[in-house]
Amino acid sequence: MKAFVHEFGETKIKDMADPFADHGQVTVSIRTAGLNRRDISIPKRRGDEAAALILGSDGAGIIESVGEGVTDFSIGDEVIINPSLQWYENSDAPPKGFDILGMPDNGTFTEKIVLPAEQVEAKPEHLTWEEAGVLALPALTGYRALFTKGGLKEGDTLFIPGAGSGVATYLIQFAKNVGAKVIVTSRSADKRQRAKELGADIVLDTNSDWTAELENETIDLVIESVGRATFNRSLEVLKKGGRIVAFGATTEDTIDLNLRKFFYGQYQLFGSTMGSRQELRAMLKHIERFKTHPVVDSTFSLDKANEAMNYLEQGKQFGNVALVVSE
Template identity: 35%
Template structure:
């Protein structure tokens, strides 16, 4: 089968013929139709991710069709359209993942290939209103945003949401989930164009964080926020605490702009703000997210679609994250 292989740090992605996997006990073979990129893939290629291993087939997100089964699996599922839960071994604690937790695409081969074999517990029915390309955007970014907003952030009806740094995959999903749930949502971005796109998706408004005293301007427009979703950290994180309402939850799942800077803790304890970290999500979270998508008929935002032969161009597009809005998708079939 054809697969996209990374052979070392800063090496180009190459399309190679590798052995087609055979499903083992309680496993299924998926003929992949589409996959999508995450910043994780970019960091692995740059050598800035834990547990590097080469050669490796990247790609944590995938959708496709069940083509074959291993022993212990009912053959009636052959031909089913599915989307893949992107991890293994979450464990029996919903509050956090186990020490054995791993994500598809490192250390095990991922979805940038024609086929992948996974445990049957990793497959879920593809929402019927979604294309394969749309479904392939969901696993990592969609699940991360869902858990951040509804599980860790514990958003409740009537609460106001701020999505900090909208435009990336998870940030855009956080906006879409909150709008679909009926929240009043505001966004920040360094791009006026992205703010305009966010408003077309249902955001009430936004502010450019490159402006001086942007947080004061936003507070004047929108007031304070009950749930704040952030993926960057860095110096701008300080301003998020001033935008937080009493009892607010600030949830973050990335650190592309650095670490949490020095913060005045007095406002945090006086307003009883919770600062919460989150990573991906459990199988239960994933199932709930798919039910939510199907009920609300949400369509993920796709920035661009590439064919398998254009995979290196697609990876380079991850370098221009400041220009991207939504997910980058790879058509496989």
């Protein structure tokens, strides 16, 4: 089978041995896969001496074979892959043993993958293959940050610095689904317009004066994934006693925090990473109930995976980037 791997400092297409579904496992013939920022960072972290690893955390496809003991799935079932490994029930933090598919285990940028049957879920019927392939990791990340950690509810006002990421597009839609007000920022006029079309109530230029622009708004929750460039600016517009959830840092991941100002403001700060299978299933019910569609910015064929990685690294996308593995 063909796969997109990182091997000895290079990312490339390579022929790999077909995997075999053992007891409790299923083989999934991948139709589409989704790129995430971790796919860009992994080759940088592995160095030049590491042997071949198939990249990719997100994917969707069709069950091709099942191992002994598998009763919940059959050959021909359409499924999405849960990239959150060994985290089953919701908890305050991931349990010991938690990992994300795509390192150290082989990932989804391949024609076939073998996984424990507990790592696949039925594909929502209203989604296209491209939509299903980019769903799990960013949507689960957004769902946990928004609801489990952030406690968003109807009537709340949500602030999202940076409107173009895959996670941000889910945050906007999930928040609007439950009746929240959504404010986003972007340096790009095009991304601001697209966020508005997706449902954002207020869109701001990232370079504008947020405090002045939002002086008449009461922001209950901030979802932060940018880091140093926006964290303290986000804190400035958050209401006293408000909640801020951080799940990433696309700029520098260290910040200067005025601790006295923070505790006098009674702010609440939460960290969040991915999510449990329980939350994934809740997220799937949510998108099925509201018929939510992932935003697919662009698609690339598997043999153009390096181009897709470069495109994502440049940050030009609005939403998710998909790899079409098979038609």
